[in-house]
Amino acid sequence: MAAHIGALGPLTSLLRDYAGTPKSATTPWAGFLLALVGITARARVGAVAAAIAIDLVFVLIRAAEGRPFTVGNGPTLVLTALAVIAFVRWDEQRRRTALRTIAFGALLICATKVSEIWLDITAWACPMVLDPYVQVADRALGSPSWLVGHALDAAGPLATGVVRWVYFELPLAAVLVAAWQLRGVTTGAWPRHYLVRTFLTLGVVGPIWYVVFPVVGPVLAYGPQGLGFEIVDVWPNVVPAVPSSLEALRFDGITPRNCMPSLHTAWALSLFIHSRSGPLWLRWGGAFWLVCTLIATLGLGAHYGVDLIVGAALCLTVESALREPDRGWDRPRVRIVAMGVAVCTGVLLCIRFLAAQMAAYPIPSGIALVASLSALAIMFYTTWFGASSVEPIQASPCPSERSADGR
Secondary structure, eight states: OHHHHTOOOHHHHHHHHHHSOOSOSHHHHHHHHHHGGGSOHHHHHHHHHHHHHHHHHHHHHHHHTTOOOOOOHHHHHHHHHHHHHHHHHSOHHHHHHHHHHHHHHHHHHHHHHHHHHHHHHHHHHOOEEOHHHHHHHGGGGTOHHHHHHHHHHHHOHHHHHHHHHHHHTHHHHHHHHHHHHTTTGGGTOOOSSOHHHHHHHHHHHTTHHHHHSOOOOHHHHSSTTSTTOOSOSOTTTOOOOOOSSOOOEEOOSSSOOOOSSOHHHHHHHHHHHHHTTSOHHHHHHHHHHHHHHHHHHHHTTSOOHHHHHHHHHHHHHHHHHHSOGGGOSOHHHHHHHHHHHHHHHHHHHHHHHHHHHHHHSHHHHHHHHHHHHHHHHHHHHHHHTSTTOOOOOOSSOOGGGOOSSOO
16 A cells, blocks of 8 residues: 555565664654563663664764664664563563563554554545534634634744644653553553553544544644645634635645544543553643643644544543453443543534534534533543542452552
């Protein structure tokens, strides 16, 4: 498929991480650091030193050849070497723990490679985008992308730079939270549920909707980055007038249709939820990342407000499906997952078929949108964190069944 549409495929991208110029400097290191939580402290020091040394060699080679500066070869090679050493030389318990976390790190890297080609596929498969419907429906929330975008412009380059960095380095924060949750795995204390499971599941489920409900975002459909395909270049200064009729917009064949739902919102919210049981610095860090991510998604023109609502609802739904696996699919779990699916589906259907009515009656429509997400959030809290939530009874608890996320 990658060759058919002229895009960089996941296997080619992975080979470049081994012996070429990595497409991303952050992803190989994020996966590598996540894998290190499953090995001993002494092995971690040696692995990090080896990864840094190899990266320095590749940096010098690229500099001598006049190629751009980047890193990522070192952690990829050392991660592979760790997998081989763990499989061949380490004893059963140590090998099992190490290979499990190494698999998480490798899966993070490979999932990122697959997601990159999937974004290219969305542009190829969906020539028409639904931004006109989303922009009109977003008036029920007060067109927040225009408001936050204008405010961020007024705040200056420093504020923009901070939220932009937070937005793009979300995997780094996720690795920190995951490493904290998995800090005891070398002693056999695996948590029942942890951030990695939610992150990867969201990364599988969320992008499916990119081809079901293709949207490119306000900075492209209504702003300066539309490259001639925009409806009008007014973002974030002027909210465009409501059109007399709504129809899909033909866009270019290279821009990903990755706005609905906002996976950055879903991932940042899951990070926030999983950081609640950590120390003070982790809780504040999770809150900071969530707030900055929400500001960035709107202020950088990447998303509309309704994208965030669907992204948050998706996060709470997936999180509810995965939490406390020992509890099984009891009535509270089924109820909250069903409600989450209903909220996501209902919002998308309203955007597609009732956008004009939502713009004509913004106050009741906005209240309905916020109330639906609020009800889902309240149900989520009472189900998993409230006084009425029930801890599953363990006949003979053991360290491997202890939860590192506060449950």
